[in-house]
Every structure is written in C-alpha cells, then in structure tokens.
Amino acid sequence: MTEELEILKLELEGIINASNDNIVVTDGQGIVLRAIRNSEEIYGEVSSTLVGRSVFELEKENIFSPSVTARVLKEKKEVQVMQKTRTGKVIMATGIPIFDKQKNIIRVISFSHNLTEIQKLKEDYEQLQSKMKRYESEIEELRGKETKIGDIVIECKTMQTVWELVNRVARSDATVVLLGESGVGKTVFARALHNRSERKKEPFIEINCGAIPTSLFESELFGYEPGAFTGANHKGKIGIIELAHKGTLFLDEIGELPLDIQVKLLKVLQEKSITKIGGGRSKKVDFRLVAATNQDLEYMVKQGKFREDLFYRLNVVPIHIPSLRKRKEDIYQLIEHFLSKFNRKYQTNKFFHAAAIDACLEYEWPGNVRELENLIERLVVTSDTNTIYHDNLPFIQKNQQNNDTEVEWSSLTVFEERGLTLQDALEEVEKCWLLRAYRQCKTTYEMAETLGLSQATVVRRLKKYNINSK
Structure with missing residues (x-):
C-alpha cells in the first residue's frame, strides 16, 4: 500500500511539473502542500519556500496578489481572479475547491496562467490601432491644404x-x-x-x-x-x-x-x-x-x-x-499634436485608448485648448501604462462619482413618479450597473468578474444598451 501511495505521489508530482500552468495545492486551511517547480519565474519564490506556508501570509507579502485560494476558502466555490506578481507578470488564476463527504473543503487546487505576453500583444494592438487612426488622419490632412501651424x-x-x-x-x-x-x-x-x-x-x-x-x-x-x-x-x-x-x-x-x-x-x-x-x-x-x-x-x-x-x-x-467645444473636428488633431509634443519632451510612448478619445470628443472643454494641452501633459507624466484609458481622465472620474451618487439615492418613489413599469425600472438599474462597470474596468472580462456575469452575457447587455464595449 505504501508503494502504491509513493507511485501516486510521483504521478501527481509529474502531472504538476509537466503542466504549462502554474499549479499550487493547499489544504483546507490554506497551507501550501505542493507547488510547481517554475514558481520562481512566476511568483519570484522557489516552490520549496512556498510549501508549508499560509496563502494568507503570502498574500500579505504580495507574493499572491490577490490570493485566489483565500477567495475560494471564503466563498466556498470556484473563483477566478487576475493577479499581478512581484516579478511584473500578469496572471489569470483559477481556484477549485475539493470537498469531503461532509461538504468541508479539504484541498484547493489553483491553476495560474501567465497572460503577460497576451497583455503585451493587446497593448501593441491598441497602439497599432491608434497609429492607424493617426495615419488615416495625416493622409486626409495631406489631401487638403496646410492645417497645422x-x-x-x-x-x-x-x-x-x-x-x-x-x-x-x-x-x-x-x-x-x-x-x-x-x-x-x-x-x-x-x-x-x-x-x-x-x-x-x-x-x-x-x-x-x-x-x-x-x-x-x-x-x-x-x-x-x-x-x-x-x-x-x-x-x-x-x-x-x-x-x-x-x-x-x-x-x-x-x-x-x-x-x-x-x-x-x-x-x-x-x-x-x-x-x-x-x-x-x-x-x-x-x-x-x-x-x-x-x-x-x-x-x-x-x-x-x-x-x-x-x-x-x-x-x-x-x-x-x-471655443474648442464649437470646433470638435479639431480635438483629435490637437490630441495627436500634444501627445507627440510631450512624448518627445518626456521620452515616452503614450497613446490614447479609443474610448478615451471618444470621451474627449464629448467633453465641453471649458478651459479650451489650454485645458486640453495641460491635461495631456499631466497624463503623459502620470500614466503608469503606455495606454491612456478613458477612466484616467479627471472629468470621466468626476462624472462617474456624480452618477454613482445618483444611483445610490434612487428609490422606488422616483421610479413611480416617472411612471416606469417594473420591467423599465429593472432595465434602468441594469444599465446603470453596466455603465459603472464600463467606466471602472478595462475589459469585458473584468466587467464580468465585477458584475458576477459571464463575459458573453456582458457583451450582449452592452450591445442591448448601446454601450461601447472594449
């Protein structure tokens, strides 16, 4: 029997170490029992230093940030989270609980997949889109007379x-x-x-x-x-x-x-x-x-x-x-002009996400061109990623706060006074939740996690309410 257990143990170790995913196994209290050998490359810690330690302790040290196992133990169900490790990796982690006959969690198996390259490809793709849009604009500009002096x-x-x-x-x-x-x-x-x-x-x-x-x-x-x-x-x-x-x-x-x-x-x-x-x-x-x-x-x-x-x-x-609000056609050209100017000045390579450009086109710009120029310089200096997203814009954040306040104070009386049916009210609340998640999240996958829906459902609802998806 001991020999069979030893063989099973070797088989399990072989499966874990042969996997392309990073696998960590813990007991029902979150103590690490096994970890894949390449954990140092992913988490910055060799597997031997992880074994025997609590995931709650490792989470405090930002080795697992956040810990998917901790979430599984708390929620007692399968959980999926995005992690950012100390080594700079972007990780998609899935935690699966194993229950005994009394419905107690006796093991948690987590699979972590390195998405760093996918994230880099996504950013490169967004940058390529931005460049293509700029080149299209420049070609159109060259067809006409001189428009930038x-x-x-x-x-x-x-x-x-x-x-x-x-x-x-x-x-x-x-x-x-x-x-x-x-x-x-x-x-x-x-x-x-x-x-x-x-x-x-x-x-x-x-x-x-x-x-x-x-x-x-x-x-x-x-x-x-x-x-x-x-x-x-x-x-x-x-x-x-x-x-x-x-x-x-x-x-x-x-x-x-x-x-x-x-x-x-x-x-x-x-x-x-x-x-x-x-x-x-x-x-x-x-x-x-x-x-x-x-x-x-x-x-x-x-x-x-x-x-x-x-x-x-x-x-x-x-x-x-x-005023700038009366010359909306110029805003995109001004964004590209000031981006180029400040990228050269600060030796950066920042660019606007399409949703951020759309938000700038809709904004009223009370401070006109000076406000736009100062904003772009601030974003180039302070943005922690090359992509400038729409939720980096201060006026988007202000509107978001205002909208959040309005939703919090909504009541049944308000819906009744407006003559809404139950279906109308439900759709309005659903739209408010989708808009909030859209402003806070960078992808529909993040929105799905925030809202507790599937990504496919989020995409369908965004389309239903005509909210631009990312």
Missing part, C-alpha cells in the same frame, strides 16, 4: 475661415483685436500674425495687462528716466512700447487696462510717440498693435469701464476665435 490645428470650417482672415490681415499694419474665451489660443494667433507679417524679423513684445500692478503700469509701458521717482533704477528703464519698435506689440487681456492708462495708450496710438516718466522729450515709435481679451469690450464701454474712443481705435479688425 505650430500649436494651431485647423480642421473645422470655422477655424479655416479664421486662419484665412489672419493670413490676409497679417500682411497689413492694421490693428487687430483677438476675441475669445480664455485658453482658445489668442497668444498663438498673435504670434502667427507677427510671423506672417513684414515685421517678422523684428521683436514680438507681449505683455499681460492683467498681471501688472496698477501702480507699475505706466513705468512698465512707457519707461522712465534716471531718478524719475523714489526707488527708480539709477540708469532709467526702457518701456515695453519702445522695446516693440519696428516689431509687434501684443497687449493680452487689454480689458484689464486701467482707465488712466487707456488715455495715455490712446495718445501713443494717435501720435506714434512716447514720453518716458520724468522725461521732457517725446520719441517716435513704430509698432504694429495686436490686442486680445476674453471680455465683451462693447459692454464694458456701456458700463464706463473701457474708453469708447480706445475701443474704436482697437476694433479695426476684430477676429473671434471659437
């Missing part, structure tokens, strides 16, 4: 009209006021006006009128002579307007310009000369003025906060730059 991406007809106007106006010396919400790229367009003008080899001087204290405005714009006032530099100072001589002067946020400075600026524009503080002689200056604001200057004139004569002096060629 520096940080300006022009795809929609409205932006093309704006760009054509910029090119026409750039060749003249006419004063331009750029109008639009904060973050639409007014500074970029101001530089484009300068770079396409005959003054392009001369200085482009930019000043943000909202960033200068009122007390320093005059000295910053016009400069001062040595000893003009207490605390002044003994050598004097050249004003910003004088620095723009022969070039372009860009006054950003011009709606923040104090009224007393507006009077003096108007005089400079009329006479094309400046007088430094403490000086008695005026000096001729030749510059092209470009202004920008996110405020309604006409309304400010009616309120007495902006001079009417200066408004008409500035409003020679007003150019309105549309």
